[in-house]
Every structure is written in structure tokens, then in C-alpha cells.
Amino acid sequence: MAGPTDPRPEPAPYPEGWEADVVLRDGGTAHIRPITPADAPALQAFHVAQSEHSIYLRFFAALERLPDRDLARFTQVDHVDRVALIAVQSAHAEHLDPGSAEPGEPREPEEAGRPGRLDTADPGEPAEVIIGVARYDRITADEAEVAFNVSDAHSGRGLGSVLLEHLAAAAREVGVRRFTADVLPQNGRMIAVFREAGYEVRQTVDDGVVTVVFDIDPTDRSLAVTADREHRAEARSMQRLLGARSVLLVGAARAPEDSALDLVVKRAFASLSRSGTRELHVVGLPETHGHGHLPLQEWWSQPGSAPGEPTLVERWERLADVPRTIELAVVALPPRDVVSVVRRLGPLGVRSVIVLSTGFAETGEGGLVLQRELVRAAHSAGMRLVGPASYGLFDAAAQPPFNASLTEELPPPGSLGLFCQSAPMSVPILASVANRRLGVSSFVSAGHRADVSGNDLMQFWEEDPATEVVGLFLESIGNPRKFSRIARRLATAKPVVVVTAGKSGQVVPPGHAVRATRSPRRTLEEVFRQSGVVRAANTHEMLDVAQLFASQPLPAGRRVGIIAGASSMAALVAEAAAAAQLDHRGRVVWFGDDTPEEDLRASVRDLYRGGECDAVVVVHVPTVGTASPRVVRAVADAAAGSAVTTVACVLGLHGITDALTATDDEGRRWTVPAYSTPEGAVTALGAVVRYATWRSTDRGRPVTPAGIDRNRARRLIQGHLAAAVSGNGPVRLLPADAAELLGCYGVRLWPSRTVAGPDEAVAAAQELGWPVAVKSTASRLRHRADLGGVRLDIDGPDELRSDIAQLQERAAHLGAPYAPLEVQRMAPSGVACVVRTTEDPLFGPVVSFGLAGDATELLGDIGYGIPPLTDVDIAEMVRSVRAAPRLFGYRGLPPADIDALEDVIARLSVMASDHAELRVLELHPVVVAEHGAAVLSARIDLASARRTDTSRRSLPT
Incomplete structure (x- = not known):
């Protein structure tokens, strides 16, 4: 056609x-x-x-x-x-040659064909x-x-x-x-x-x-359909990964004894061979590797597997001999051999592959190229990839539990889903989980997260009935917009607790291919806040919070009661509660060594049933001796089924303990989580209260301002970029062009005229109408009333000529180069604000708001939002800045038109979300009067851009 x-x-x-x-x-x-x-x-x-x-x-x-x-x-x-x-x-069927060499160790002519040997002949793409x-x-x-x-x-x-x-x-x-x-x-x-x-x-x-x-x-409905389809597909891929029934382990046949690779293979074999009814096929391991001699092609019941549920293990000489019924492959080979093996897994029906090997992107550019080849090989064969440099995964909630990780002992089954990128960090995290006796539903370590990431697991855990709490250790976030979208959906039903590498979340470890960001460190904090994510300072705090979510009901409010045996401890808890923005008003139950048990139980019971507490903090740390069992039992019995969230600091107890576990009237078991310090207990409680408040608060609706012409705006942007000399930009729009583009989104730019001297300025003022303002366009003086770059409320030609002369004299005194002047009709008086959007390579559009002035900029008194925003997000962004009281009638000033201001922010947020080419869009100032908001100046820079999260479904590239 x-x-x-x-x-x-x-x-x-x-x-x-x-x-x-x-x-x-x-x-x-x-x-x-x-x-x-x-x-x-x-x-x-x-x-x-x-x-x-x-x-x-x-x-x-x-x-x-x-x-x-x-x-x-x-x-x-x-x-x-x-x-x-x-x-x-x-x-698959076309590239497999049963007689060809197999990937693995380098071929030695005299050893070719030996059982258990692999060869490195790569079949190519x-x-x-x-x-x-x-x-x-x-x-x-x-x-x-x-x-x-x-x-x-x-x-x-x-x-x-x-x-x-x-x-x-x-x-x-x-x-x-x-x-x-x-x-x-x-x-x-x-x-x-x-x-x-x-x-x-x-x-x-x-x-x-x-x-x-x-x-x-895209429409709201089409975007929702895309997100729902993405959710179901990615959740299904994780279900296939964690639910694999037949597993293939491909290991290095001749790795030096007790080398890192040899130890990884041994540990992987030990874990998989204890995975109950699952079939385990092995290629590349010597017959004596792991658990003694095993004849080829002989089914074997591994000692130590679940009683009555033997693991079936079968060894094969070559990949080509493995039956085509494999669902999951676990690979521990030298890096280049990994790619060759993954290319050969497709014909076996493999749906997912875990790569335990290191030596990829963390080694430099060559390793990054190899990692990309690995991802391409897996995706081309229809497989999801976990790793490389993964610690593996396990499903503790399965019957029997499935362990394809490097951990020797699984935690007890429970409701916590854990995701950890780093293999080394998986070790202390799982050790702390074991020390707390914290139950886990499933665990995945993504290593360099070249494919499977925390986003995929959140998609799965949203629907997983065994998972009620999600904990994520993230070294990097490759797609914050997608993370925010998924986390916000998940957090409305299940709490999400996150630890990042570094407070800014901008630390990118070797091996992680992540776009650089130009956004301030607070941007990620805003992503988490909007999404309802609980951010923990470290992995210890993450598990502190997670164990509370997993064992206690969500608090209905901020009112806190205290059960303590010493006034000093009660005071410490009260101070920590105030710092965590909890409400403690002297609700204290005291006990001592001589308190009769009946009186103790009655006092504790009254605290729980009195309706004055939403949460209770228990502190029992005897100066000498051990904790009193009667105190512990009284608290456990009263807390069980009470709907009052309870945390405890009891000497000798930590994590999930039998001592603080009791059964309610319906037979359900409840455990009061124990913490090492009172401050740790209160910190965890504060995080849970904030989450409960977020979850119970209306988060509003996505803003959809009327009067928007997206198509015209897109044509204008493409036209400006096409007309630019350089296709890379940025292209600075002229004021008239900026006004036309803003008009497509219902934002009216206050009229102004650029003039060269007094005569043109007077003519412009006559056209626009008196009174007027005159401003220097020199970069050093623009918006700088404090430096004499702006003159306001000029109501006649003589005053205008005089002010221009003074402004030019001031500019010359400061050494500012000559620049044209801008004349603009005076807007109604009000509070001057600044609204910006910037297109960040990592975060996409970032909207910021603050009151105009150097003090605001110097103090960082700026609120941030990541589109798409809801009306509640915008309201909170405006109120989040410390100078916000000036907008609400501060010290006798008339209250500003907040609705008009929020409408401007909403329109800019939608505009920035629609057009990645908006490198910078700044409205400075926006004067918010008692009625209306006047946009007096705009700067728009355009440049070509690609986002990490778009309206089409795609995996990381």
C-alpha cells in the first residue's frame, strides 16, 4: 500500500x-x-x-x-x-546436534567422551x-x-x-x-x-x-489493561520458576577441588537433592561429586530427603541425552560456558534458568557484553533468567519445600516473601531470619538482576496466598517508574519493606547495568512514600519491621500504651514513641517482682480492653536475674486476638518465640515479636503505624485535567526538534513557542514583551496595560529582585524610563553583559512559587514544587512527585514544604488559591508524563493570589529521550 x-x-x-x-x-x-x-x-x-x-x-x-x-x-x-x-x-530443534560437542570444560583429545565431561564448543546464535x-x-x-x-x-x-x-x-x-x-x-x-x-x-x-x-x-483504560496483562504474565513466569518439579543441575566437571566454583556446585547439589518429589538431573558432575558414587541413568533416593518423598536423581553424560521434560536449570560453570549451555537448554523444555556463576558484568565491559549474550540466549529460548551471580531461590511454603539455593537449612514456612539482589548479602539476611525463627514463604536472589528483578517477585507475591509481607534488599533499581507502579498496587494489600544500598539508592554496584540519574537523592524517597513502601535503614531494621507485620495485626491508630518494670525504661519508650510520631499520654502499666500475678494479669487485661490503646510496648529487662515467665505469659495471653498491636523487649528473647505465643478464643496462634532494644521495638512500631495510616487513607484519583490536546502538543514538540540544528538538543523554546505548547495543556502564560530599550518598553506597556513590571533577561539578574534585576508596579512612562535606567546601571555595576528587557503587565499580588519538571534518565519525569526565593533553594525546601500523580499526591507535595504556611494565611496574609496552584501542578505533571522530550519545564514564578494563579515566566528545553517504563510491555534491556 x-x-x-x-x-x-x-x-x-x-x-x-x-x-x-x-x-x-x-x-x-x-x-x-x-x-x-x-x-x-x-x-x-x-x-x-x-x-x-x-x-x-x-x-x-x-x-x-x-x-x-x-x-x-x-x-x-x-x-x-x-x-x-x-x-x-x-x-530449538534446528540448532541441536546430538553428535556435536557439548559446552563445559575445554576439550582434551584423550579425554573426549569420558562420562561426566562437558566441552566448550559453542553452537553459536x-x-x-x-x-x-x-x-x-x-x-x-x-x-x-x-x-x-x-x-x-x-x-x-x-x-x-x-x-x-x-x-x-x-x-x-x-x-x-x-x-x-x-x-x-x-x-x-x-x-x-x-x-x-x-x-x-x-x-x-x-x-x-x-x-x-x-x-x-494511550487511555486510562488501555494503560490499565496493559498493566494488568503485564502483572499476570510476570506473576505466571515467577510461578513457573518457583513451582518447577523437574530440575537440571549443570556443573563444572573439572573445577579445582574446594575452589569457589566447586563449593558452589557441591552446595547446589546438596540443596536440590533434598527437594522432595522433584526430579533432579545432573550433567557435568563427576560420579563421586556431592554424595558418593551414582551410576549413570539410575534413579536414586537421596538420604535426608523428606520422609516418604525421595528425590529422584539421574546423571547424564551430555545435555543432548537429558529428557525433554526439564522445567528449571541451575547452572554453575565458567562464565563463557554458561552462555553456551543456556543456548542448549531450550530443546529440553526449560522454562527458567538460575545462573550461580560470577564473572559477568562486574568484571568490566567484556563481562557486560557476555551478560547481554546470556540474557539474549535465555529470552530467545523462551526462558526467564535469575542471575548471574545469584544465590538461588527456595519455596519454603511448598509441600515438600523446594530448595534451589546455596543455603544449607531452610527457614520455617511462614508469610514473609524475601528478595535479595546480592548473593553475599543473602547469607547474613538468611542467618538473621534463622536467628529470629522468622517464617518465610519464598526467597529469590537475583544477583546482577539481568532479567528477573524485584518487580517480578512483587507481581507474583501480590497473588501468592502464602505471602502476606514482602521484604526487598535492593542494590539498584533499574526501572523506578515500574517499581513505583507495582509497589503501589501491592502495598494496598500487603506491606512492602525495602532496604537500598546507600541512603540515596543511587549506589550502583559492579554488575548492575543501570542508567545514571541527575535527580536529587530525595527522589527515591518520594518514590517510596508515594508507593506506600516502608523504607528501612538496614537489613536488621527491615527484618524488625517485617516480623511485626508477619505476627501482629495492623494498628488502628497512633495511641500507645506501655508495660514496664522500671520508670527509666518507660521514659525511654515514651521518648522513642514521640520521636516516631506516636501518641503516648501516660498509659502505663507498672509491675514489679512483688506484684501478685492476679493483679498483673488484671492490669494488663484492662490496658488491652480499655479502648485507649492501638498499640502496646512491653519492656521487661531485669537488672539481675532472668525475665519473669508470668509477665511474659500475661502479655502473650492478653495480646492474642486483641487487635492491639504489641511489641516487646524482653531479656533473653529475640524474634518469634514460643514464650510470647498464645492462642486466641478462635484457636488462632499469635506471637508478640521480641526485640533486642526498646528503641528497635518502637522504631518498628512507628513504621507499621505509618504504613497502616497510608493504607487506610484515600490515596485519591489520578489527575485528569480537562482541556488537553496531546496530539497538537506532540506535533509541536516533534516540529521543534526536527527544526533544530542538532538532533541531540536540548532545544530552548522561545517565549511564544513555550506559551503555545503550554496552552495545549491549559496552562496560560502571562503575556510579556521583549524590548531593547525605554521607547520599546513604553510601547509594550501601553499595549499590555499598566501597571507593569520590567525584568532583566541576563542570567545573573533574571528573577533576582534582591540584585535589582526586577522592578514592579510601574504605573507610567516616566517611572518606567527611570526604572530601566536604574536597572541598566545596576547591571553594569555587577558586570552583567547586556541583555534585552522583558515587560509584563502586573499580576495580582500573591505568593511566588516555582514548579518544575525534569526528565531524568532513570526516574523519568520528576515534578518539584517550592516557594520562589534563594532561601528555599539553599535550604532544599522543595517537594517532589513522580508522575502519574493523584490529587492527594499533589496536595501532599504542596503541603510538604516547610514554607507552605505562607500559602494558607500566614501572619494575616490572605490565603492563596490552593486549588488553582494544584491545577497548574497537575497539568504540568500530566504534560511531563506524556512527553519524555520535555528535558526541563520550569514555571518561575507562578504567583498564587487570593483568586487564581498567574504563570509569569516559563522555560522549556526539549531533547530526544527514551524512558525505562513506557506504555508497552518489555523486559529490561
């Missing part, structure tokens, strides 16, 4: 940014990329493999093979007016097969005709919907705004793909053909 112009322009460069790995509905993966002429044979093979029915639905005719002319037309596209995307996977095609041909400047074709063998995996998302995103980049398609009435599945994507579909029927038309700009 011809494009909208003739002759056709030269093809655009291959759009690498359109390539993406995606998770499909069944949890498997595929690679999406633009088609190339070299794909013609694969496209023909794809077509020939389709059923007659599918071919008829696509082409409205029987077509055994694609004619050469059509094949050329389908594969030779310009990536602008004619675009085609294909979904591909590796051709396997051939790709096409499993889905999506294309459009432009009809007009903003409309294109689309067509989709999904492999019959891969039907039902969600390929149609994900291809539609990516094709629509590509179309929007080149100015297409609407898709149309001609579909046969019996092709209800394709019509459903369009409608279920969340777009407003219009359809007509003419001559037995259904014509479908829909706009492709």
Missing part, C-alpha cells in the same frame, strides 16, 4: 529502540523487533506452517505460499510509512523462527491500516495483544494516531484483541467485511 506522499522517502535507519524482550501470557518470553529483508525465508516458513483457516482469515484467500512480490513488500519497509514487527524465538507478525501501512498523515498474524502453534499466549502494544507505540513515534483494519466477521479473535486492549473501537460492516477503527493514544 502506498504511503501518504509520493515519491516515497528514503527508508529510515533501523529503529533499534523498537526491539524488546517480552513476557507472554504463559510466562514464557519472546523477542520483538522490526522486520528486515533477511527475514524473508523465515516469513515464508511462518506462512507455510499456518493452517488454511488462518491464512484465509489473514489474506481473505487461500495462499499456499507468499508470492515473491508480496514477500519482498512485507519484508522491505521504511520504518515510517510502512512498519512491520515480528515476534521471534530460537529454533541459534536460528530464529517467527511466531507472530504485526504491520501497518500508512493511509494518511495520521492513519494507518494494520494487520496481525500469530502462529497457530503459539495461539493463546497473548502475542496479538503484545504486538499491538508495540506496533501502536512505534506508530505514535512517527505521527500515526489511528489504526484501521479490515477483518472478516468470523475472525472474532482479532476484533477482540483490538477491543480488549482498552481502545475505543468503532466498527462498520460493508460487503461482508468488518472495518475496525480506533485511536491509538
Whole structure:
């Protein structure tokens, strides 16, 4: 189909940014990329493999093979007016040669063929097969005709919907705004793909053909549909990972005895061989490795496995001999051998792979390239990848428990889901979990998180009935926008406790490929606050908070009672409670060595049942001797089933203990968590109270201001970037251009005129209307009334000429170069504010708000928000700055129009969220009067940008 112009322009460069790995509905993966002429044979093979029915639905005719002319037309596209995307996977059956060398140790001629040996012959990149095609041909400047074709063998995996998302995103980049398609009435599945994507579909029927038309700009519904599909697909992939029933361990056959790699292999074998009914297949380990001699191809019951549930272990000489029923592979090999092995796992049916080996991105550029090859090999074969440098994973809640990690002993089953990126940090975290006797549902260590990340596990834990609390140790966050979106959804149902490497969260350890950020350190804190995430200072505090969430009900409020045996301890708790913003008003129960047990129980019971406490802190630390069992028992019995959140600091007790466990009237067991110090107990309680408050508070609705023209704004931005000399930008917009762009989002820029001297200034003032302000545009004096760069309330020509002379004299005195002047009609008096948005490479759009003035900037009195924002987010951002009282009638001033101010912030947040090209957008000042908010000046810098989180589903790149 011809494009909208003739002759056709030269093809655009291959759009690498359109390539993406995606998770499909069944949890498997595929690679999406633009088609190339070299794909013609694969496209023909794809077509020939389709059923007659599918071919008829696509082409409205029987077509055994694609004619050469059509094949050329389908594969030779310009990536602008004619675009085609294909979904591909590796051709498993075609690249496996049973007689070829196997990856592993270097081949030695005299040892080739020895049992248990692996060889490093790399099969290279396997051939790709096409499993889905999506294309459009432009009809007009903003409309294109689309067509989709999904492999019959891969039907039902969600390929149609994900291809539609990516094709629509590509179309929007080149100015297409609407898709149309001609579909046969019996092709209800394709019509459903369009409608279920969340777009407003219009359809007509003419001559037995259904014509479908829909706009492709994202809508609230289409974005919600995409997020829900992403959630279900990623959760499913983690379910497959943790629920694997058959496992393959591929280890280094000739690693030096007791080397790091040898020890890793031994530990992995020991863990897997105790995993109950799961089948364990082993390749590359000597027969004496791990637990003694094991004949090849002999099923074996491993001693020490669950009673009555033997582990079945089978050793194989080569990967090619392993049965094609493997669900999970665990690999511990030298780095380059890992890539070769992963390429060979696809034919075995492997769905997920855990790489325990190190030696990848943490070693430098060469290792990073190797890590990318590893990810590509896994995703091309439809697998999710955990690692490299992973500590493994386990599912303690499974029956029997499943252990594919390097830990020797699993914690007891419980409700805490744990994620840890670092393998070394997994060791002390799990040791602390064991010391506390804290129950865990599942654990995953992602290592360098080249693929599987904390986002994936949060998706899974949201639906996992065994998990009620989530704890995350994050060394880096590769996609904060996606993290925020997922965490906010999860935190509304289950608490999420996070520790980051470094307070700023900007520490990037070796091995983690993360975009650099220009945002201030407080940005990540705002991401967590908006998302309802509980941020802990360290792993010890994370587990302190997690054990309270896991063992006690959420508090209904901030009122705190104290049970103590010493006044000094009670005072310490009261001070800590005040610091944690808890409400303690003298609600104290005292006990001593001579307090009768009946009196003690009655006092404790009254504290719990009196309705005056939402939480109770118990401190029992005798100066000499041991803690009194009667005190401990009285507290445990009273707390059980009381709905009063309780924490304790009792000498000799730590974590989850039997001593502080009791049963309520319904037979449910409750445990009061024990802490090493009173301050630790109160700190954990304060974090839980803040979370409970966040969860019970209305978080508002996403802001959707009226009067927005996204399409016009996009055309203006693309036009300015196209007209720029340098395509890299940034491009500074002229005031008139900035006003036009802001107008697309309903933000009115107060009129002004740039003048060269007094005569032009007077003429401008006459046009705009008196009184006026005159401002210097010199960078040193702009917005600097304190330096004489601004003169206000000028109500006549003579005063204006005089003020201009003084302003120019002041500029000369300060050595400021000559710059034009700006004349503007005076706005109503009010509070001057600054609203900014910046596009950060890591965080995406970051909105900030503060009152204008150097003091605000110097003191960092600025509130931040990460779009998309709700009305509550914006209200909290305005009120979060310490100078906010000036907006609410401070010391007799009239209250400012907060609604008008919040409307401006809302419009800018939506604008920044819509357009990644807005490198900087600054409104300075925004004068908020008693009625209305006047935007007096705007700076807009444009530059090309790509975000880590977009409207299309994709895995990390």
C-alpha cells in the first residue's frame, strides 16, 4: 500500500529502540523487533506452517505460499510509512546436534567422551523462527491500516495483544494516531484483541467485511489493561520458576577441588537433592561429586530427603541425552560456558534458568557484553533468567519445600516473601531470619538482576496466598517508574519493606547495568512514600519491621500504651514513641517482682480492653536475674486476638518465640515479636503505624485535567526538534513557542514583551496595560529582585524610563553583559512559587514544587512527585514544604488559591508524563493570589529521550 506522499522517502535507519524482550501470557518470553529483508525465508516458513483457516482469515484467500512480490513488500519497509514487527524465538530443534560437542570444560583429545565431561564448543546464535507478525501501512498523515498474524502453534499466549502494544507505540513515534483494519466477521479473535486492549473501537460492516477503527493514544483504560496483562504474565513466569518439579543441575566437571566454583556446585547439589518429589538431573558432575558414587541413568533416593518423598536423581553424560521434560536449570560453570549451555537448554523444555556463576558484568565491559549474550540466549529460548551471580531461590511454603539455593537449612514456612539482589548479602539476611525463627514463604536472589528483578517477585507475591509481607534488599533499581507502579498496587494489600544500598539508592554496584540519574537523592524517597513502601535503614531494621507485620495485626491508630518494670525504661519508650510520631499520654502499666500475678494479669487485661490503646510496648529487662515467665505469659495471653498491636523487649528473647505465643478464643496462634532494644521495638512500631495510616487513607484519583490536546502538543514538540540544528538538543523554546505548547495543556502564560530599550518598553506597556513590571533577561539578574534585576508596579512612562535606567546601571555595576528587557503587565499580588519538571534518565519525569526565593533553594525546601500523580499526591507535595504556611494565611496574609496552584501542578505533571522530550519545564514564578494563579515566566528545553517504563510491555534491556 502506498504511503501518504509520493515519491516515497528514503527508508529510515533501523529503529533499534523498537526491539524488546517480552513476557507472554504463559510466562514464557519472546523477542520483538522490526522486520528486515533477511527475514524473508523465515516469513515464508511462518506462512507455510499456518493452517488454511488462518491464512484465509489473514489474506481473505487461500495462499499456499507468499508470492515473491508480496514477500519482498512485507519484508522491505521504511520504518515510517510502512512498519512491520515480528515476534521471534530460537529454533530449538534446528540448532541441536546430538553428535556435536557439548559446552563445559575445554576439550582434551584423550579425554573426549569420558562420562561426566562437558566441552566448550559453542553452537553459536541459534536460528530464529517467527511466531507472530504485526504491520501497518500508512493511509494518511495520521492513519494507518494494520494487520496481525500469530502462529497457530503459539495461539493463546497473548502475542496479538503484545504486538499491538508495540506496533501502536512505534506508530505514535512517527505521527500515526489511528489504526484501521479490515477483518472478516468470523475472525472474532482479532476484533477482540483490538477491543480488549482498552481502545475505543468503532466498527462498520460493508460487503461482508468488518472495518475496525480506533485511536491509538494511550487511555486510562488501555494503560490499565496493559498493566494488568503485564502483572499476570510476570506473576505466571515467577510461578513457573518457583513451582518447577523437574530440575537440571549443570556443573563444572573439572573445577579445582574446594575452589569457589566447586563449593558452589557441591552446595547446589546438596540443596536440590533434598527437594522432595522433584526430579533432579545432573550433567557435568563427576560420579563421586556431592554424595558418593551414582551410576549413570539410575534413579536414586537421596538420604535426608523428606520422609516418604525421595528425590529422584539421574546423571547424564551430555545435555543432548537429558529428557525433554526439564522445567528449571541451575547452572554453575565458567562464565563463557554458561552462555553456551543456556543456548542448549531450550530443546529440553526449560522454562527458567538460575545462573550461580560470577564473572559477568562486574568484571568490566567484556563481562557486560557476555551478560547481554546470556540474557539474549535465555529470552530467545523462551526462558526467564535469575542471575548471574545469584544465590538461588527456595519455596519454603511448598509441600515438600523446594530448595534451589546455596543455603544449607531452610527457614520455617511462614508469610514473609524475601528478595535479595546480592548473593553475599543473602547469607547474613538468611542467618538473621534463622536467628529470629522468622517464617518465610519464598526467597529469590537475583544477583546482577539481568532479567528477573524485584518487580517480578512483587507481581507474583501480590497473588501468592502464602505471602502476606514482602521484604526487598535492593542494590539498584533499574526501572523506578515500574517499581513505583507495582509497589503501589501491592502495598494496598500487603506491606512492602525495602532496604537500598546507600541512603540515596543511587549506589550502583559492579554488575548492575543501570542508567545514571541527575535527580536529587530525595527522589527515591518520594518514590517510596508515594508507593506506600516502608523504607528501612538496614537489613536488621527491615527484618524488625517485617516480623511485626508477619505476627501482629495492623494498628488502628497512633495511641500507645506501655508495660514496664522500671520508670527509666518507660521514659525511654515514651521518648522513642514521640520521636516516631506516636501518641503516648501516660498509659502505663507498672509491675514489679512483688506484684501478685492476679493483679498483673488484671492490669494488663484492662490496658488491652480499655479502648485507649492501638498499640502496646512491653519492656521487661531485669537488672539481675532472668525475665519473669508470668509477665511474659500475661502479655502473650492478653495480646492474642486483641487487635492491639504489641511489641516487646524482653531479656533473653529475640524474634518469634514460643514464650510470647498464645492462642486466641478462635484457636488462632499469635506471637508478640521480641526485640533486642526498646528503641528497635518502637522504631518498628512507628513504621507499621505509618504504613497502616497510608493504607487506610484515600490515596485519591489520578489527575485528569480537562482541556488537553496531546496530539497538537506532540506535533509541536516533534516540529521543534526536527527544526533544530542538532538532533541531540536540548532545544530552548522561545517565549511564544513555550506559551503555545503550554496552552495545549491549559496552562496560560502571562503575556510579556521583549524590548531593547525605554521607547520599546513604553510601547509594550501601553499595549499590555499598566501597571507593569520590567525584568532583566541576563542570567545573573533574571528573577533576582534582591540584585535589582526586577522592578514592579510601574504605573507610567516616566517611572518606567527611570526604572530601566536604574536597572541598566545596576547591571553594569555587577558586570552583567547586556541583555534585552522583558515587560509584563502586573499580576495580582500573591505568593511566588516555582514548579518544575525534569526528565531524568532513570526516574523519568520528576515534578518539584517550592516557594520562589534563594532561601528555599539553599535550604532544599522543595517537594517532589513522580508522575502519574493523584490529587492527594499533589496536595501532599504542596503541603510538604516547610514554607507552605505562607500559602494558607500566614501572619494575616490572605490565603492563596490552593486549588488553582494544584491545577497548574497537575497539568504540568500530566504534560511531563506524556512527553519524555520535555528535558526541563520550569514555571518561575507562578504567583498564587487570593483568586487564581498567574504563570509569569516559563522555560522549556526539549531533547530526544527514551524512558525505562513506557506504555508497552518489555523486559529490561
